[in-house]
Amino acid sequence: MRTDFQYVLMQQEEGVVTVVMNRPEVLNAFNDQMLEELTLALEEAGRDDSVRCVVLTGAGRAFGAGQDLTNFVEPQQTQAGSEAGKVSVHLAKYHRVVHLMRNMPKPIIAAIRGVAAGISCNIALACDIRVAADNARFIEAFARIGLVPDGGGGYLLPRLIGLGRALDMSLLADEVSGVEAERIGLVTTCVPLAEFEATVAALAKRLAHGPTRSYGLIKALLYQSMDLNFQELLALEGQLQDSARETSDHQEGVNAFLQKRPARYTGK
Ligand code: T3D
8 A cells, every 4th residue: 555645544444444535624625636645546556456345534524625725726827817817727637536536436435524515525426436424514515605516515415315406405505414315315324422443443343344346346336326217227136147247256245144143245
């Protein structure tokens, strides 16, 4: 695991890699370097077969406060009108991250303590499972500064919580607490802050001992299902099940059941 990043920490324990966005003095707001380092960290975690679950979290009291607004204004002012100065060019870097997460053939948990605002909130949405502490605050902060939700939030948010609530969160840009986020399906679970780290660790460990290739195929099935009709979905399901049937872990799961013992999955 790389340990030479300035704003991203990577820690591996057995099959779990924890990726920490690390600019706590600005609530882990994204500058270009942290965004680049996060991309590299996720690429490495995706490539490394010893990694079977990724936990994404923030250092200090927050998950993340979105784009760093101190350097956000610069490109627009200095290169106004030029292609390079367009936000959409910069956004492509975030798009790379959310594509990476969606296509990574292993589970990613967002562990959200404190605030998750703007693009940081939407990066949490791009994770497969979200665990919130009860001090979590979700803010689709974009409208507060006259922007639209980005980083794929406009796609994922209504699919997770429904169009009405997504419009509410995006237009009003009000805070949604961890407890409320659990109620509306924005997060999988919300736990007291004192139990947060242990809950995340237990979940990550469980996933890291699971049938990793099957998890990758499940991600492909469910994410692609959102853009397919029923017939297309059934065709995809067949292809993916053919692949799942060829895994050692599938065989192990069946053998373990028949031998009345716990399965010992290797991720292969
Ligand atoms: O570039 C592109 O591709 C476009 C992409 C845009 C994506 C976006 O994310 S747009 C949304 C950007 N984010 C925001 O608008 C949120 C701004 N921050 C806040 O509204 C508040 O800080 C929070 C609600 C997130 C948290 O409030 P609170 O009271 O818990 O903390 P605080 O005191 O406001 O913040 C603590 C420090 O972090 C503070 O610095 P200081 O005063 O101690 O020196 C604050 O300025 C700094 N900070 C917080 N958010 C950002 C930030 N600094 C730079 N950029 C930030 N986004």
